[in-house]
Amino acid sequence: MAKDRESGDGLSMRGALAVYSACVKVRRAFDDITRRARGRFEQRDWHGMQSDAVERLEVTPRLVALAVERLGSLMGRRRADHDFWRAIHGAYAALLEEDPDPQLAKTFFNSVSRRLLGTVGLAADIDFFTSAIGTEEGDPDREILCRYPWDGDVVALLDRMLADLDLAATFRDREGDIKRVAALMVRHLTAQGGPPPLAVEMLRPLFVRNKGAYMVGRFCLPAGYRPLVLPLVHPPAGVGLDTALLDEDLVSIVFSFARSYFHVACARHGGLIHFLGSILPLKPVAELYIAIGHHKHGKTEMYRSLRRHLDSSDDAFVTAAGSRGMVMLVFTLPSYDIVFKIIRDRFDRPKTGTRGMVMERYRLVFKHDRVGRLVDAQEFTRLRLPRRRFDHELLDDLLQNAALTVHLEGDDVVIDHVYTERRMTPLNIFIRREKEPGIRAAVVDYGNAIRELAAANIFPGDFLLKNFGVTRHGRVVFYDYDELCLVTDCRFRRMPPPRCPEEELDPEPWFAVQGNDIFPEEFRRFIGLPQNLAELFARHHGDLFTVAFWRDQQERHRRGEFMDFFPYPRVADPPS
Numbered sequence: 001m002a003k004d005r006e007s008g009d010g011l012s013m014r015g016a017l018a019v020y021s022a023c024v025k026v027r028r029a030f031d032d033i034t035r036r037a038r039g040r041f042e043q044r045d046w047h048g049m050q051s052d053a054v055e056r057l058e059v060t061p062r063l064v065a066l067a068v069e070r071l072g073s074l075m076g077r078r079r080a081d082h083d084f085w086r087a088i089h090g091a092y093a094a095l096l097e098e099d100p101d102p103q104l105a106k107t108f109f110n111s112v113s114r115r116l117l118g119t120v121g122l123a124a125d126i127d128f129f130t131s132a133i134g135t136e137e138g139d140p141d142r143e144i145l146c147r148y149p150w151d152g153d154v155v156a157l158l159d160r161m162l163a164d165l166d167l168a169a170t171f172r173d174r175e176g177d178i179k180r181v182a183a184l185m186v187r188h189l190t191a192q193g194g195p196p197p198l199a200v201e202m203l204r205p206l207f208v209r210n211k212g213a214y215m216v217g218r219f220c221l222p223a224g225y226r227p228l229v230l231p232l233v234h235p236p237a238g239v240g241l242d243t244a245l246l247d248e249d250l251v252s253i254v255f256s257f258a259r260s261y262f263h264v265a266c267a268r269h270g271g272l273i274h275f276l277g278s279i280l281p282l283k284p285v286a287e288l289y290i291a292i293g294h295h296k297h298g299k300t301e302m303y304r305s306l307r308r309h310l311d312s313s314d315d316a317f318v319t320a321a322g323s324r325g326m327v328m329l330v331f332t333l334p335s336y337d338i339v340f341k342i343i344r345d346r347f348d349r350p351k352t353g354t355r356g357m358v359m360e361r362y363r364l365v366f367k368h369d370r371v372g373r374l375v376d377a378q379e380f381t382r383l384r385l386p387r388r389r390f391d392h393e394l395l396d397d398l399l400q401n402a403a404l405t406v407h408l409e410g411d412d413v414v415i416d417h418v419y420t421e422r423r424m425t426p427l428n429i430f431i432r433r434e435k436e437p438g439i440r441a442a443v444v445d446y447g448n449a450i451r452e453l454a455a456a457n458i459f460p461g462d463f464l465l466k467n468f469g470v471t472r473h474g475r476v477v478f479y480d481y482d483e484l485c486l487v488t489d490c491r492f493r494r495m496p497p498p499r500c501p502e503e504e505l506d507p508e509p510w511f512a513v514q515g516n517d518i519f520p521e522e523f524r525r526f527i528g529l530p531q532n533l534a535e536l537f538a539r540h541h542g543d544l545f546t547v548a549f550w551r552d553q554q555e556r557h558r559r560g561e562f563m564d565f566f567p568y569p570r571v572a573d574p575p576s
Contacts, residue, residue, distance in 0.1 A: 011078075012087035018074055019088065020095050022067035023108040027101070029059045034293070037208035037263035042169040044234050046211055046562040053210075053260060054367050056293060064108070068115045079116045085126045088113075093128075100268045107297040120382040120414055122307070129304065144204045144266060145275070150197040150220075154182040161202060161230070162241070165215065172238030181230070181244045188246045195222055202228070203275060207262045207292075210369060211562060214254065214262075218279045227251040227279035231568060245568055249473055252280055254567045257422050258372045258477045261293040269294065290376065299378050302338075302420065309336050310389065318391045322426040323466040326351040327358060327482040329402055331394050332423055341377070341419040342402045353482060361481045362419060371456045371565045373449045375469070375479040377419040384412045421479060424469030431465065431533070438474070443533050445476040447541030453478060454553045455563040459487045459518070463526050488557050490518045492550040520545050 033056040040049040071079070078084045092109055096102040106128035113119070113126055122129060146164055148157055158178045162171075171177065189196070202217030215230040229245040231254075245251050255276070266272050269292065276288050286305060290298030313335050320330040320339050326348035332339045343355050365374050387395070390413060398406040398413075405416050427446060431439050446468060453460060460467065461483025468476050478484075491514065523545050529537055543549040556563070 012084065013091045015071075015075060015084070015088040016091035016095055018071055019067075019092060019109055019112055020105070022063070022071065022112070023105050026060055026063045026067070026108065027104070029063060030056060030293070031265070031267075033059065034263045035265045038206050038213075038265065039168075041206070041208050041211075041213045041232075041234060042167055044236070047560070049208070049210065050369070050562070052263070053369075056263070057261075057367050060296065064111055068112055071112060072116055075116070080118070082117065082123075082126065085113055085117060089126055089128075101270065103270055104294060104297050107300045110300065111296065114382075118382075120384055120409075122384070129307075141268060141271060144268075144272070146202045146204060146217075148200045148202070150199050152196065154185050155179060157200060158182055158230075158241070161215065164202075164204075165206070167232075167239060169234065170238045172235070172240055174241075177241035181241050185228075185244050185246065188244075189219075192226075197221055200228060203272065205264050205266050205272075206232075207264050209260055209262045211564060212566070216276070216279075218275075225278045229254060231566075242566075243568065243570060248280065248282075250568055252283060253372070253473055253475065255280060255283060255288070255291045256372055256471075256473075256475075256567065257287055257290070257376045258370055258374055258471070258475070259291075259376075259567060260369050260371075261295070262291055264292045266292075290378075295378065299380065302378060303380075306336065306338070309333070310386065316389055316391045317385070317394055319394050319397070320423070322429060325480075327353075328480075329398060331398075333389075337423050338420050339423045340415075341421065342398065342405050342415065343417070344401050345404045346401075351482065358482050361484050364486075365481055365484065368458065369456050369565075371452050372475065372567050373452050373456075373477050374458065374481075375421045375424075375477050377421050377479075377481075380418050380420060381416060383415045383418055384409075385415070387411050387413050422471075424471055424477065424479070426466050427468040427470055427476060428465035428528075430470045431529075439533070440536060441474065442470055442476055443529065443537050444540050445474070447537055447544060449476045449478060450544055451541065452565060454487055454550065455556075456565070457487045457553075457557045459485050459490055461485060463523055465528055485516075487550065487553050489516060490550070490554075491516050492518050492520060492547045492554070494547050495519050495521055518550070520547055520550055 033052050036052055037049065039045070040052065075084070089109070096105050099105050110127050114123070117123065117126070119127070146161075148160065150157075155178055158181060162174065162178070197219040199220045200217060201220055202215055207214040207216050211234070213232040213234075215232065217228045217230075218225040219228055227246065227248055229251050231242040231245065233240045233242045245254065264272070269289070272292070273285060273288050276291075277283070277285065280288070284301070284305060286298045286301035288298075289295070289301055313333070315333060315335050317331050317333050317340075320332045322330070325341075325344075327344060328341045329344055330339055330341050343358055347353065362377055362379070365377070368374070370376060387408065388411065390398075395413065399408070405418075407414055407416075425433075427442065430442055434442070446465075449468065450460065450463065460478050460480075462480060467480035468478050470476055524534070524538075527534065527537065538545070
C-alpha cells in the first residue's frame with residue numbers, strides 16, 4: 001500500500017511539474033516579446049511594435065494548446081481522472097510557494113485542466129478559484145518602484161524622473177517639456193487644495209502601446225493617492241514629454257476596455273495590479289490585468305467577480321436594453337455592469353453570414369488596434385449559470401433561438417459559447433434620454449469614432465446608432481461586429497446617376513453592385529439622426545459622406561502609415 005501511495009504521489013508530482021514547466025515556457029515567451037516594447041519606442045519601430053502586439057496575442061493560446069496536447073499524451077488514460085487531477089492540484093500548489101506570479105500560474109493550471117477534463121462551469125476541487133489580489137498581494141517590490149520625497153520643486157522632480165528613466169533616445173526639448181508639464185502639475189495641485197504630497201512614487205517599467213509610452217505613478221497624500229501619468233511621444237524630432245494626466249477619469253480612459261493592451265516588462269504582476277488599483281479604484285481587477293495583456297487571467301478574475309456577485313445578489317438575468325439584435329441575443333444582470341452576447345442559430349433577415357464569420361470578426365477585433373473605439377470582448381466557453389436567476393422570457397428566447405449554444409442541465413443553464421462586454425448605453429437610447437448638451441457632444445463624438453476607426457483601417461459596416469454605445473466617460477464606441485471589415489477591403493464608389501426618373505424610383509439599384517461596394521453618400525440615410533442633429537453631424541463630419549475621404553484612408557494604409565491616436569487631451573500636436 002505504501003509503495004502504491006508513493007507511486008501515486010510521484011506520478012501526481014510529475015504531472016504537476018509538467019504543467020508548471022509548460023507554464024514557465026508560456027510566461028517566458030510572453031515576457032520576451034513584452035521586453036522588446038521599450039526598444040521599439042526608443043527606435044521608433046512602429047511596424048515592429050505592431051507585429052509584437054499580434055505575436056504576443058497569438059503566442060499564449062498557441063503554446064497552451066501545445067502544452068495541452070503534450071500533457072494529454074504524457075498522462076494517457078489518467079488525463080480525465082478527477083482524483084488524479086486533485087492530487088496534481090495539491091502538488092502544483094506546493095510548487096507555487098516561491099513563484100513570482102502565482103495568480104497567473106494558477107490560471108494557466110485552470111486552462112490546462114479544464115481542457116483535458118472538459119470542465120463545464122467551476123470544478124471547485126480542481127480549479128484554483130480564489131483570488132489573492134487585495135489580500136496577501138501588496139505594492140510592487142522596490143526594485144520596480146521609485147519613491148521621490150516631495151520638496152515642492154516640480155521641475156527638479158521631473159528632471160530626476162526622466163534621468164532615472166534613462167531612455168536610449170534623444171529628447172527634442174527636454175528642458176522646455178519639463179517646464180511646461182511642471183507648470184501644469186503645479187496649477188492642478190493648487191486647484192485641488194489641501195496639504196501637499198508627502199512623496200511621488202513611480203513604477204520603473206514603461207507602459208508601451210502603439211506609438212506611445214507612459215510613465216505611471218501616484219502622488220502620496222496624507223489621505224490616500226492621486227494618479228500621476230506622464231505620456232511620452234517620439235516623433236522624428238525626438239522624444240517629448242507630452243503632458244501630465246492627473247485626473248482619475250483621464251487615466252481610466254488611458255486604461256480603457258476599448259483600447260489595445262499595454263506591454264509592461266514586470267516579473268511580479270500582482271503588486272503592479274495592486275498599485276494600479278490604488279490610482280484607479282473604480283477599475284475592476286479583471287480590466288487591469290487585461291489592460292496589461294494578461295487577458296486570460298483577466299477572464300479568470302471576471303468569472304470570480306461574477307460568481308461573488310451572484311452569491312450576494314438576487315436579481316434576474318434579463319434581455320439587455322436596446323434594439324433586438326438580428327445576429328446576437330444580448331442579456332445582462334441589472335445589478336452587474338456586463339452584457340452577455342450569444343450568436344443566434346439563425347440570423348434575422350436581411351442579415352447574412354454564418355456563425356464562423358461572426359467569430360472571425362471578433363478575432364479580428366481582438367488582434368487589431370482598437371484605438372479606444374472598439375469594445376474589447378472576452379470569450380467564454382462552457383459557462384454554467386443558475387437557472388433560477390434567468391427571467392422566464394429570456395430563457396425561453398435563448399432556448400428557442402440559440403439552442404445550438406444554450407441548454408439546460410438540472411438546475412443550471414449551460415452556455416457553450418458567449419462573449420462578454422462592459423455594459424454601455426446604446427447611442428440611440430442615449431440620444432432619446434439625455435439632455436441637449438450631452439446629446440450634441442455624443443453626436444459629434446459619434447463622428448469622431450467613425451473617423452478614428454477608419455484611421456485604424458476599420459470599417460464598421462453598419463452605421464446605425466444602435467450599434468454604438470456611450471461609456472460612463474461620455475465616449476462613443478462601436479460594439480456590433482457582424483459586418484465589420486477592413487477599410488482596405490472595401491470598394492468605395494459614387495452612386496451612378498439614374499438614366500431615367502423610373503430608375504430613381506425603383507427600390508432595386510439600377511446598376512451592378514458587388515459585395516464589397518460601399519456608397520458613402522448613402523450614409524446620411526442610414527444614420528437616422530433627427531434633422532437638427534443630422535445637420536450638426538454634417539457640419540463636423542460631412543467628409544465622411546464622400547468617396548474622397550475613404551479612398552484617402554485606403555491610400556494611407558496601403559502606404560503603411562501609422563496614424564496617431566491619443567487617449568488624452570493634448571496641449572500641442574507635434575508632427576510624427
